[in-house]
Amino acid sequence: MTTSRRILVTAGSTRSRSLNALLARAVADELARRDRDHQLVSLDDHEMPIYHGDHEDEHGVPATAHDLAALLRDAGGLLIASPEYNGSFSPLLKNSIDWVTRTDMGVLRDTFVGLMAASPGRGGGVRGLAMVRTWFENMRLIVATTDLSIPRVNEHITGEPGMPTFDIETRAAIAAWVDTYLVEFDEYCTGRPPA
Numbered sequence: 144m145t146t147s148r149r150i151l152v153t154a155g156s157t158r159s160r161s162l163n164a165l166l167a168r169a170v171a172d173e174l175a176r177r178d179r180d181h182q183l184v185s186l187d188d189h190e191m192p193i194y195h196g197d198h199e200d201e202h203g204v205p206a207t208a209h210d211l212a213a214l215l216r217d218a219g220g221l222l223i224a225s226p227e228y229n230g231s232f233s234p235l236l237k238n239s240i241d242w243v244t245r246t247d248m249g250v251l252r253d254t255f256v257g258l259m260a261a262s263p264g265r266g267g268g269v270r271g272l273a274m275v276r277t278w279f280e281n282m283r284l285i286v287a288t289t290d291l292s293i294p295r296v297n298e299h300i301t302g303e304p305g306m307p308t309f310d311i312e313t314r315a316a317i318a319a320w321v322d323t324y325l326v327e328f329d330e331y332c333t334g335r336p337p338a
Contacts, residue, residue, distance in 0.1 A: 148332060150174060150181040150220035155236030157187035162261040162296050163224035166317070169309055170222055170259065173321040184214060186239050194241040208242035212250045215243065220328050222257040227271030236275070255331040256284055257324040259291035267294030287327050291320040
């Protein structure tokens, strides 16, 4: 159970034209429409070296990991748009979580996690999402029942060059998923386990 109603939204990619960063922004917009306390966080603002025990022994945990951990401690929810890399998830996401947990193994303990992915492929990133879910559940985190997967995402992007957005159908799917997550999140916040 968490006492914080703030929801962090992030993507496991910082590429300038990242489809999953676009998805994270769309989800943050939906939270704003519902007047939900939220913060869109770019992992680009929290750069960290590849985790290595010797590096930690010599230099300690990076300040950026402490900063990200502080944001996570102040949030009750975490929504991650996770790209699929070779059937798994991004090294950026893995490395960020690895470093953050070095500040405090329990930093995510009271966080209700939601997972989503957008992919140009037919699978919609579901293989990567399954691995993220398993990883988080192995860490004993609570993950929302339903993931959001957007396959063939390139077919659902509209808007002017440099200002992409999703088509109406995809925006509706995103909105419905956000509503589903929020029902479980609110139950989690009141101490009732998600159904």
